[in-house]
Amino acid sequence: MATPPSPPGAEQADGSSVRIGALVPLTRPGWVEAGRHLLAGLELAVREVNDAGGIAGRPLELVVRDTAADPQKAAAAVDELARLGVAALAGEYHSVVARAAAARADALGLPFLCSSAVLDGLTEQPTEWVARLAPAQSRGWQIYADFVLAAGHTRIAVAAEPSVYWASGTRILRDYFAPRGGTVIELDMAALSPTAVCEELVGHRATALLLLVGNPEPAVSIVKSVRRDQRLAEVLIGAPAGQPEFTEWARLLGDDGAAIPFLRYLPERLSPLGARVAMALREQLAEAPSFVAFEGYDTVAVLADVLRSHGADRARIAESWPGVAVEGTRGRIRFSRTPGISVWQWAWAPIHVADRDPTDPDRFRILHSG
Numbered sequence: 001m002a003t004p005p006s007p008p009g010a011e012q013a014d015g016s017s018v019r020i021g022a023l024v025p026l027t028r029p030g031w032v033e034a035g036r037h038l039l040a041g042l043e044l045a046v047r048e049v050n051d052a053g054g055i056a057g058r059p060l061e062l063v064v065r066d067t068a069a070d071p072q073k074a075a076a077a078v079d080e081l082a083r084l085g086v087a088a089l090a091g092e093y094h095s096v097v098a099r100a101a102a103a104r105a106d107a108l109g110l111p112f113l114c115s116s117a118v119l120d121g122l123t124e125q126p127t128e129w130v131a132r133l134a135p136a137q138s139r140g141w142q143i144y145a146d147f148v149l150a151a152g153h154t155r156i157a158v159a160a161e162p163s164v165y166w167a168s169g170t171r172i173l174r175d176y177f178a179p180r181g182g183t184v185i186e187l188d189m190a191a192l193s194p195t196a197v198c199e200e201l202v203g204h205r206a207t208a209l210l211l212l213v214g215n216p217e218p219a220v221s222i223v224k225s226v227r228r229d230q231r232l233a234e235v236l237i238g239a240p241a242g243q244p245e246f247t248e249w250a251r252l253l254g255d256d257g258a259a260i261p262f263l264r265y266l267p268e269r270l271s272p273l274g275a276r277v278a279m280a281l282r283e284q285l286a287e288a289p290s291f292v293a294f295e296g297y298d299t300v301a302v303l304a305d306v307l308r309s310h311g312a313d314r315a316r317i318a319e320s321w322p323g324v325a326v327e328g329t330r331g332r333i334r335f336s337r338t339p340g341i342s343v344w345q346w347a348w349a350p351i352h353v354a355d356r357d358p359t360d361p362d363r364f365r366i367l368h369s370g
Helices: 032-051 071-083 095-108 137-150 164-180 194-204 219-227 247-257 272-285 291-310 314-319
Strands: 018-024 060-066 088-091 112-114 130-132 155-160 183-188 208-212 236-238 262-264 326-328 331-333 344-346 352-357 360-369
Touching: 018 032, 018 071, 018 095, 018 291, 032 060, 032 088, 032 272, 032 291, 060 071, 060 291, 071 095, 088 291, 095 112, 095 130, 095 164, 112 291, 137 164, 137 236, 137 262, 137 352, 137 360, 155 164, 155 194, 164 183, 164 208, 183 194, 194 219, 208 219, 219 236, 219 247, 247 352, 247 360, 272 291, 291 314, 291 326, 291 331
Parallel strands: 018 060, 018 088, 088 112, 112 130, 130 344, 155 183, 155 208, 208 236
Antiparallel strands: 262 352, 326 331, 352 360
């Protein structure tokens, strides 16, 4: 690995804070609720690290920058945070934004622990500087495809918006369904209205519709249109990207938002650490924490462990990824090289398919585990 010298400020003087740069979508068009949960997890973990004595007696400081789902804004934030002397980067939810941040971090020699983005190709070439906690899209979405096939659906429509992330998801689904007797029908949401989606579903005799679109719109409008069309009463609506995880979904859709399976990166049962963190996050957020909040917490837990062991030198942090062994809220975190994945990957992040219970939309049901 090329290891350019860390700039002034990467190793701060004794008594000064150790800084971590945090990339978070906090304004539209970013997924603001996901960003709020991600930041809550990051902040809770930082408080706990500091309550326990910090990093060798020095406080851990989070330097937050809003990416607003904008790749260019994220890349500029990486440049700024590097100049400010952060030891490492953390966070980001949107895959396309994380991809831009990872490319810039790799170019600058700045360690980046990506919390939530799942796109397999997070960087164009293999890099030693970037590690990731979220499972790769190919693994999670294949588990989701298994669930859809097991439920008896072989004519699957995907309502997709143009983006690298949605195109990657469509390709994963098509490649997985085709040899198993499934057919993927692509509906271009750049050209179709929610009402037109209903006509396409009827015309193609699709029995499942997967939402590969932004939240809340057009996802919410598509769900409302399909739910109100009696011809589509038996059509399964699915959201592999996780839109129903958040309370905004239930608030905007009510009962219509239930029984829509989505991917959730949580174990079936939380460990004692996970349960304790869940209670603290619930108090901080004033609502149930999403899996994204746990990803934020685990990101800081890993970085704090690395900083205690290896100091704040950027090259030493990046070199430490293969030696990480940290007990997180969702299991023991270790990074490895995974075929087809360009970054250091937590290969065994827990995954299950869940939905909101039609009899109680505030409660989640586990439908399938990967």
